[in-house]
Amino acid sequence: MAHIGYHASHEQFSPSELIGYVKLAEAAGFSAVMSSDHFAPWSLRQGQSGFVWAFLGAAMQATKRIPFGLITVPSGWRYHPALTAQAAATIGEMFPGRLPWMALGSGQALNEHITGERWPSKGERNERLLAGAEIIRALFSGETISRDHPIKVDEAKLHTLAKTPPKLVAGALSPETAEWAGSWADGLITVNQPRENLTKIIEAFQRGGGEDKPVYLQVHLSWAATDGEARENAFDQWRSNAVSAAVAETLRLPEEFDAACVQVRPEDMDE
Structure with missing residues (x-):
């Protein structure tokens, strides 16, 4: 459920x-x-x-x-x-x-x-x-x-x-980590990604031992009166999501995340 x-x-x-x-x-x-x-x-x-x-x-x-x-x-x-x-x-x-x-x-x-x-x-x-x-x-x-x-x-x-x-x-953000976690964790949590990526992560967790364990998914939604306003809000607050997990785990300061996102555009929030 x-x-x-x-x-x-x-x-x-x-x-x-x-x-x-x-x-x-x-x-x-x-x-x-x-x-x-x-x-x-x-x-x-x-x-x-x-x-x-x-x-x-x-x-x-x-x-x-x-x-x-x-x-x-x-x-x-x-x-x-x-x-x-x-x-x-x-x-x-x-x-x-x-x-x-x-x-x-x-x-x-x-x-x-x-x-x-x-x-x-x-x-x-x-x-x-x-x-x-x-x-x-x-x-x-x-x-x-x-x-x-x-x-x-x-x-x-x-x-x-x-x-x-x-x-x-x-x-876990990758199938490799998810499969390993299936052997010891009581459940899995991951973040919104393309459906095919999420499927791989969840299947890996189940394969590793998490078949009957709960899965939690964090989904970022931008709610506003218009699509344009929602897009701008997402761009302002969450453009950091465009940074890959491998890079994100090494950045030390909020300023470094801001610098890593200088090429991100508002329209990229639609992807």
Whole structure:
């Protein structure tokens, strides 16, 4: 069964504005909210980037029943997996069942360069992603965990647990990553692409072990009174989507995304 949710875009709106928007989304009949998790926006024109974990508690208190999902949480860098597990368990204890999933990702330099660490290869980031998922799951189950590589943890244990912790969904933009994620993730989330690309990604996830697991799709829509206005709004706010995934994961600043999009035209939004 398909569900249609509202995306709380922290890159575009202040947290206080988004509180109002998720209340409207619930009243309008949306069945879920998906919240972004960024340290910086995709573009200086967007101009916002609130802290999602502070927002989640306030947003759940301001709404009645609507569940929230989270995209995408890194494994390391600005969030140690133990801190991610503690934050999610705290939300789950206060608002049972309203954080049913959160998406883990291999990270982007835009958000993670702030720690000053070396930006690793995709293979190394995937290794950290899997390790992060294992650490979070162990902590959700009440275990005490220690490990050295690739993420260090020293006798970590959660003392506040959620009765139903969130499922760990994998963010993937390619069939290769999706197939690998099928072996360990509780679900898949990806973004709108041409149908043939999406089919390949979903089939790869199912082939890798995700056949009976949920799939989430983020679709960017520009809603306005006219096609021209909708096109201009999309161009102003989301031309960064024209940057390939391979390039996007290495860009460090919103200014770099803006520079990478100088050749993008408003009419390109129709593609």
